[in-house]
Amino acid sequence: MAYQFDHIIDRRRTGSVKWDFIERGAGHEYEYKPVTGALPEEASRLPLWVADMDFASPQPVIDALTARAQHGVFGYSKAPDSYYETIVNWMQRRHNWSVKSDWILTTPGVVPAINYIIQTFTQPGEGVIIQTPVYHPFYSSIENNERRVVRNPLLVQDGRYEIDFDDLAAKAAAPDTTLIVLCSPHNPIGRVWTSAELQRIAAICAENDVLIVSDEIHHDLVYSWANFTSFGVACPDAMDRTIICTAPSKTFNLPGLKTANAIIPNPELRAAISATMLRNGVFGVSVFGLLALETAYAAGEPWLDALLPYIEDNYRFLEQFFAEQLPSVRVTKPEATYLVWLDFRDWGLDADSLNALLLHEAGVYLNNGTVFGEAGAGFMRINIACSRSTLAEALQRIRQVAP
Ligand SMILES: Cc1ncc(COP(=O)(O)O)c(C=O)c1O
Known part of the structure; x- marks a missing residue:
């Protein structure tokens, strides 16, 4: 079966954050940095920012949702046993991880889950560790709940990001630091943490009684x-002190359906998070979200196995482009995610000027690196989950405005 990743689908005027809301700028809700100056003509804007794909989801998902839409009745729904079984099977098959159905708590998203976890297990004023630069809603989830962001900045060695374990041990030792939120694989720098690295984190957390959230949405x-x-x-x-967040939303391009899962082996932690969700009036699952998840995990694998080489070829195309045509931009080789961390520091521009140059002169909109933390100054995150021709056009335009 042929997959049409080269086919361009017009996403404009579909309420797409990526395509229709550039003027709000990158950032998370309360911290949107509105774009200054007139936007380029709609037809000439190329947005490669928000982490969703420009591709249609697997055909079995589209067919299942279409049939469900035809049913016409969209009453309250609850996940059936088969929903949990498909998740268990997916984790076993793709990740060699034996999960039990009753460990799974369905949430409206990974970011909501992180907020419920912060509210449940930490007190206002307490410290939550994150490994920066990192996915920006980690900051806002901590700060919106009046907890303190404790940064464990990643070290960079020859363009490769590593964990500073000495700093982590020192930060975890503070008695009012009670939680760490890991990004695994890591957005935006693309690292996949090794077992040895994860085990060192687990040991430090056990020693200092720190609870662990592992956000594995890009797994x-x-x-x-x-x-x-x-x-x-x-x-x-470490499973007694760990909550693992997953979702099919990055894998199968379903984030607008707002369905994710927290996998929580410890029944006490699970009950406590459930209670927080209930206090917020959050229960039940979206009719379309649960069907899409189940169908994607059960029948979406051939599509995913075709998608991965396409994204990998997009990455190789980008890597070669910068190496041969624009070496002033350095590429951080990702191990995971369709997001690539680009180092523009040789251009000598501050973050806002770089952003403005790319948007207003090139019509290309990327995520400004500073959104992910101070260490992102001079960096941009590009989303390569688009057709090859869109990517090629964006790269050409970036080259044309290079100083
Ligand atoms: C690391 C990470 N976690 C969570 C999310 C979003 O999760 P959700 O849409 O399920 O809240 C993203 C989206 O970009 C992400 O990169």
Whole structure:
């Protein structure tokens, strides 16, 4: 079966954040940095920012949703046993991780889950560790709940990001630091943490009684030169203090359906998070979200196995482009995710000027690196989950405005 990743689908005027809301700028809700100056003509804007794909989801998902829409009745729904079984099978098949159905708590998203976890297990004023630069809603989830962001900045060695374990141990030792939120694989720098790295984190957290959240939403999107290991596989002894967040939303391009899962082996932690969700009036699942998840995990694998080489070829195309045509931009080779961390520091521009140049002169909109933390100054995150021709056009335009 042929997959049409080269086919361009017009996403404009569909309420797409990526295509229709550039003027709000990158950032998370309360911290949107509106774009200054007139936007380029709609027809000439190329947005390669928000982490969703420009591709249609697998055909079995589209067919199942279409048939369900035809049914016409969209009453309250609850996940059936088969929903949990498809998740269990997926984790076993793709990640060699044995999960039990009753560990799974369905949430309206990974970011909501992180917020419920912060509200449940930490007190206002307490510290939550994140490994920066990192996915920006980690900051807002901590700060909106009046907890403190404790940064464990990643170290960079020859363009490769590593964990600073000495700094992590020192930060975890503070008595009012009670939680760490891991990004595994890591957005935006693309690292896949090794088992050894995860085990060192687990040991530091055990020593200092720190609870662990492992956000594994990008776990299926791994390049052929890397191997992903779930925290659940690497650190079985840490499962009493660990919550693993997953979703099919990055894998199958379903984030607008707002369905994710927290996998929580410890029944006490699970009950406590459920209670927080209930206090917020959050229960039940979206009719379309649960059907899409089940169908994608049950029948979406051939599509995913075709998608991964396409994204990998997009990455190789980008890598070669910068190496040969624009070496002033350095590429951080990702091990996972369709997001690539680009170093524009040789251009000598501050973050806002760089953003403005790319948007107003090139019509290309990327995520400004500073959104992910101070260390992102001079960097941009590009989303390569688009057709090859869109990517090629964006790269050409970036080259044309290079100083
Ligand atoms: C690391 C990470 N976690 C969570 C999310 C979003 O999760 P959700 O849409 O399920 O809240 C993203 C989206 O980009 C992400 O990159």
